[in-house]
Amino acid sequence: MSGSTVSERPRRRNAVRRAALGALILLATTFPSLAQNTHHANRIDLVRPDAPALARHGEHAIGVRTIEVTNPNQIDVLKAAAGQEPPRYDRKLTLEVWYPADAGNGQPGAYSGVFLRDGKTQVTLHGRAARDAAPKPAAGGYPLAIISHGYPGNRFLLSHLAENLATKGYVVAAIDHADSTYNDQGKFGSTLINRPLDQLFVLNEMDRLSKQPGHFLSGLVDASRTGLIGYSMGGYGAVITAGAGVTKEAVAYDSGVPAGMLSVHLAGSETHRKLRDERIKAVVAIAPWGMQRGFWNGEGLSAITTPILYVAGSKDDVSGYEKGVRALYAGTVNADRYLLTFENANHNAAAPIPAPVESWKAGEGAASSPFNHYADPVWDSVRMNNIAQHFVTAFLGRYVKNDAELGSHLDVPVERASEAVYAVEKDGKPKPEHTYWKGFASRTAMGLMLERKARGAN
Incomplete structure (x- = not known):
């Protein structure tokens, strides 16, 4: 007789329940982010099992504090009117500062x-830093990293990278650029003019506070070893700060403010020359905006002598790739320069934190959804974050910390990772034909390209 007896059915139901429970446990252990998101979502400190070696967090516990700084007597771009002397104001900036603790x-x-990107929804992010923790002193202080967000953005947009660098012995200052954050977005012209000015002011302020007795930053920052990291409009500002003055065409660009105000950053001008700062030893420009709109030319880019790492998605439809970031890389002939490309990624390559879970619901399905401000349709955000952490660690290691071992991760034997060969002995020793990228396990560098040229090379 076919079928189960009454006594067998409870056992089968229990077996099904056990199997289902086992599957859930397997999911939670295989994909820990699922388990983490169940209890406290929006983690910014995730490192995937397949992340490259330098993405792992460093040896330091870290603290974080929020500070306010004020740049006095600045031009109030938003209130400026054509034909009139522009009004001035004290420009206030909020900084999030991470440090070894x-x-x-x-x-x-x-x-x-x-x-969030909508400027209304507020969320909670979770990371490794302890709020207001006592700093860990270091002889001579720690090198400084300054992080500059896009338009619009905020000081938390690259917080995954900020925390990661702090664990490795950096003090990191991420800026909320006034007139350019999600909840105070103003005319684009303010961002065009103020972005490099804000970056240099924050460098000066961090240097000043490190010498102020009684301040928590006292003795903590070695501003003579600074790395500047900018994303999108932050990258635009970083390119100008690095030495590339803008073109006359850029000065004429209609940005919603009185014409000609951008001449303060015109190539060859005295005001632009004053932005150059030898304390900045390395610049990371992720998806920098402007080249595709004619903001720089060969003459302007030739003034960059600071080592620079460009990062881009090959399908970036905001900053452009061939006529945008790749053209910047090609034109920066007087500096050691690198171009890290995420093949088929768009404008959100590498920089933004993983999309907060609240953004998945807001504007669901719409092209303007806050989710689309953070995510990429091809690449996983945590994977891109980890790759950025790896290469920024290597790049700042080489040019800010003068660490040859860290810097060696930039010397990939094959530019396009898909063409590299992974061949090692059972003991891990590379075979003669091994050309895979240092720090990457087999198959994990796929989709990446890293090009580099030394200063003076075309």
């Missing part, structure tokens, strides 16, 4: 009240 003096906390 003494272990055990605080529990990793949360970043609350962080605005």
Whole structure:
């Protein structure tokens, strides 16, 4: 007789329940981010099992503090009117500052009240830093990294990278650029003019505060070893700060403010020359905007002598690739320069944190959804973050810390990772034909291209 007896059915139901429970446990252990998101979503410190070697967090526990700084007597771009002397104001900036901390003096906390792209929704991010933890002193101080967001953005947009660098012995200052954040977005002209000015002012302020007795940054920052990291409009600012003055065509660009105001950054002008700062040892420009709109030419780009790492998606339809970031890389002939390409990625390559779970719901399905501000349709955000952490660690290691071992990860034997050969002995020793990228396990560099040229090379 076919079928189960009554006594067998409960056992089968229990077996099904056990199998389902086992599947859930397997999912949670195989994909830990799922388990983490169940209890506290929006982690910015995830490192995938297949991440490259330098993406792993460093040896330092880290702290974080929020500080306010004020740049006095600045031009109020938003209130400027044609034919009139522009008004001035004290420009206030909010900074999030991460730093190495003494272990055990605080529990990793949360970043609350962080605005989404819609400028209305506030979310909580979770990371490794302990709020207001006591700093860990270092002889001579730690090198400085400055992070500059896009338009619009905020100081948390690249917080995954900020925390990661702090664990490796950097003090990191991420800027909320006034008139350019999600909840105070103003005319584009303010961003065009103020972005490099903000970056240099923050460098000066961090240097000043490191010499101010009683301040938590006192003795903590070695501003003579600074790396500048900018994304999108932050990258635009970083290119100008690095030495590339803009063209006359850029000065004439209609940005919603009185014509000609951008002449302060015109190539060859005295005001632009004053932006050059020898304390900046390395620049990372991720998807920098402007080249595709004629903001620079060969003459302007030739003034960059600071080592620079460009990062881009090959399908970037905001900053452009062939006529945008790749053209910047080609024109920066007087500096050591690198171009890291995420093949088929768009404008959000590498920089933004993973899309907060709240952004998945807001504007669901719409092209203007906040989710699309963070995510890429091809690449996983955590994977891109980890790759960025790896290469920024290597790049700043080489040019800011003068660490040859870290810098060696930039010397890939084959530019396009898909053409590299992974061939090692059982003991891990590379075979003669091995050309895979250092720090990447087999198959994990696919989709990437890293080009490099030394200063003076075309």
